Amino acid sequence: MSMKAPRGTVDILPKDAAKWQYAENKIKDICNRFHFKEIRTPLFEHTEVFQRGVGDSTDIVQKEMYTFDDRGGRSLTLRPEGTASVARAFVENKLFGEPNQPVKLYYFAQMFRYERPQKGRMRQLNQFGVEVLGSADPAVDAEVIDLAMTTYKELGLKSLKLVINSLGDKESRSNHRKALVNHFEPHKEELCDDCQNRLSQNPLRVLDCKTDRDHPAMKTAPSILEFLNEESKLYFEKVQEYLSLMEIDFIVDPTLVRGLDYYNHTAFEIMSEADGFGAITTLAGGGRYNGLIEELGGPDTPGIGFGMGFERLLMALEAENIALPLNDSLDCFIVAMGSDKVSKEATKLVHQLRVNGIQVDKDYQDRKMKGQFKAANRFDSKYVLVLGEEEIDRKIINVKEMESGEQIEIPLENIVETLKQKLLGGKGHE
Known part of the structure; x- marks a missing residue:
């Protein structure tokens, strides 16, 4: 099948x-x-x-x-x-x-x-x-x-x-309808089956026929504008x-x-x-x-x-070769490396960022760090947040701005507000 x-x-x-x-x-x-x-x-x-x-x-x-x-x-x-x-x-x-x-x-x-x-x-x-x-x-x-x-x-x-x-x-259409019937009736047998039926049901539709559009009678058919x-x-x-x-x-x-x-x-x-x-x-x-x-x-x-x-x-x-101004870039991508504790912290952070109006994703393929960065690039992510054992112990997170390459450390407790300022102008989720 x-x-x-x-x-x-x-x-x-x-x-x-x-x-x-x-x-x-x-x-x-x-x-x-x-x-x-x-x-x-x-x-x-x-x-x-x-x-x-x-x-x-x-x-x-x-x-x-x-x-x-x-x-x-x-x-x-x-x-x-x-x-x-x-x-x-x-x-x-x-x-x-x-x-x-x-x-x-x-x-x-x-x-x-x-x-x-x-x-x-x-x-x-x-x-x-x-x-x-x-x-x-x-x-x-x-x-x-x-x-x-x-x-x-x-x-x-x-x-x-x-x-x-x-x-x-209604009056104009009725008069035009009669004129169309009188005009096409002598040619009825020359028209397609659909038009032969339309002539009795709705003769105006004969003018819209794709099969008979080149028939000479089409060119001389009475115009509705003459009957308004x-x-x-x-x-x-x-x-x-x-x-x-x-x-x-x-x-x-x-x-x-x-x-x-x-x-x-x-x-x-x-x-x-x-x-x-x-x-x-x-x-x-x-x-x-x-x-x-x-x-x-x-x-x-x-x-x-x-x-x-x-x-x-x-x-x-x-x-017309018009490209719509689509924005396919991702706000941020979390690169998480290490133990189950890191994975849980990353999952928690993804949720916190999303409920604050920030578009975010993370790796779900158990990739190495290099593979996760490649994924961030494919998503055209504006920021990459790097989280590992050391970062959790120090209660910080590394934030890399992908366009400039600038990388800074931000306290974990401040990361949501920091990204809201950078990405949303402090407005957050509404």
């Missing part, structure tokens, strides 16, 4: 996990500045949440969900995306009744989609997402896009392209005005559609234009979804959000 990770999944090893942690911490700081609060939802939901929330006509629901029956015969699904789960939590926990509106949420979550694995697209994927529920102000659309763009820019990315479109309100009513036009103009005020560059692309049924009005994608990034250039995508909360049993509540793939974020950083 081959004991390998399942197809479409990867192990995130410590050397890579440090990059994830740095990016997550940066994003949390940005979300705090934008006054978003974290939400955590279950890994699986009742299947109906995604059938109703994402849409029966989507590829996700039709082809990509990991769905199973539990022992009670209930149909459950590993979450394939984040918005429907957050919307369900919003309704169930009556967050629409909170005094502070709109409700601004963010999440880090693992998603599961059964699709063909390729670079940057896995069956178990990691996503950062935000949702704003309770406001139909176009300024909120611009704020959500601003948060996404700020995230990429503060992580150092420069080769970015923001593409936006309007899918219009005055209210939808005004809304889209305001979104663009706010983005311009924020000095955020964008391109209006009438062919941009999103793969989920719940979108209306603003839709957007952020893409990487870095050389060598790959064929799939999308880094993040989202849009407005007024009506989703009602679909899940809640009151009429407008919403907007986006999802950002973490794997693709790290790919983009690599494509």
